[in-house]
Amino acid sequence: MAHLEYPVLDRGFVRLIDHMGSDLSVVNAARVSFGKRKEVFDDADAKLISYLAEHDHTSPFRHTALTFHVKAPIFVFREWHRHRTQSYNELSARYTPLPDLNYLPELDRLMINAGGSNRQAGTIEASDALTHANALEWLEQTQVIYAMLEQHYQWGLKIGIPKEVARITIPVGRYSRMRASANLRNWLAFLTLRMDPKAQWEIRQFANVLGTFIKQTFPHTWGLFVGDAS
Numbered sequence: 001m002a003h004l005e006y007p008v009l010d011r012g013f014v015r016l017i018d019h020m021g022s023d024l025s026v027v028n029a030a031r032v033s034f035g036k037r038k039e040v041f042d043d044a045d046a047k048l049i050s051y052l053a054e055h056d057h058t059s060p061f062r063h064t065a066l067t068f069h070v071k072a073p074i075f076v077f078r079e080w081h082r083h084r085t086q087s088y089n090e091l092s093a094r095y096t097p098l099p100d101l102n103y104l105p106e107l108d109r110l111m112i113n114a115g116g117s118n119r120q121a122g123t124i125e126a127s128d129a130l131t132h133a134n135a136l137e138w139l140e141q142t143q144v145i146y147a148m149l150e151q152h153y154q155w156g157l158k159i160g161i162p163k164e165v166a167r168i169t170i171p172v173g174r175y176s177r178m179r180a181s182a183n184l185r186n187w188l189a190f191l192t193l194r195m196d197p198k199a200q201w202e203i204r205q206f207a208n209v210l211g212t213f214i215k216q217t218f219p220h221t222w223g224l225f226v227g228d229a230s
Contacts, residue, residue: 006209009202011101011175012071014209016217021064021184023049023220029060046220053224061185066217068180068210073103075172076203083193085186090178093167097157101175102146109201110135146171184218188225 005015024041027048031037038045052060072080081088091098111130149169156166182190187210193199194207215222 004213006212008072008205008209010104010106012073012076012103012206013069014206014213015069016066016213017069017179018067018181019065019217021218023218025064026052026060026184026218026221029063030057041220049220050224053221058185061188061221062183064184064218065181066184066187066213068213069177070180070206071175071177072206073173073202074170074176076200076206077176077178078172079200079203080180080194080206083182083186083190085189086180086182088178088180091176093170094164097153097163098167098170098174098176100150102171103173103175103202104139104142104146107132107135107139110138112201142173146173184214184221187214188221191225 005013007013022041024038024045027041027045028037030048030052051057070080077090080086111132113130149171152169153166157163191207191211191214194203195211196204199207211222214225
């Protein structure tokens with residue numbers, strides 16, 4: 001399963017590059033209290049893992065791990081990095097120029113709040129209702145701004161501006177890459193928040209793909225998480 005990859009947004013992806021353990025690892029971590037260990041996951045294990053989840057015995061779920069390689073816009077990473085239970089290593093523009101790849105939302109994404117209120121915007125109100133015409137104009141201007149900022153960035157590198165300074169005008173829509181590692185319990189905590197409908201749409205798309213990998217790797221735990229254990 002390692003190195004499977006799913007596309008996300010217009011130019012991003014999530015790739016599972018390593019994992020440790022299985023549903024059986026969770027129940028074996030619990031059974032060590034009684035000096036026991038099993039080799040095959042069976043119905044008794046399904047009952048035990050359900051008991052652990054139901055009674056918030058979380059430590060056995062921490063004896064597992066998943067590492068993902070993620071390509072996402074910088075503003076998505078800024079939200080992601082608020083989860084301090086994960087370990088991160090991100091591509092650094094101090095050491096290597098960031099590729100000229102920027103997130104451009106689709107028109108439907110821009111129209112999500114049309115005709116309603118954007119609670120995240122607080123007291124900011126648009127002077128005109130959002131229409132397809134001005135949304136398309138915004139997208140066109142965004143592409144122009146992206147191109148202008150990339151030209152400025154490359155010019156700074158060419159004339160010898162240090163990479164760590166030349167990067168200051170890179171927009172948060174620029175794609176970056178990182179590795180993120182955590183144990184299963186902490187990944188599920190991440191998904192509880194980031195798969196929620198109140199989370200920003202972009203990071204929800206990455207969270208949904210992460211969930212697909214966890215479902216494949218820890219199917220019974222995933223069933224308990226989404227309330228569909230069999």
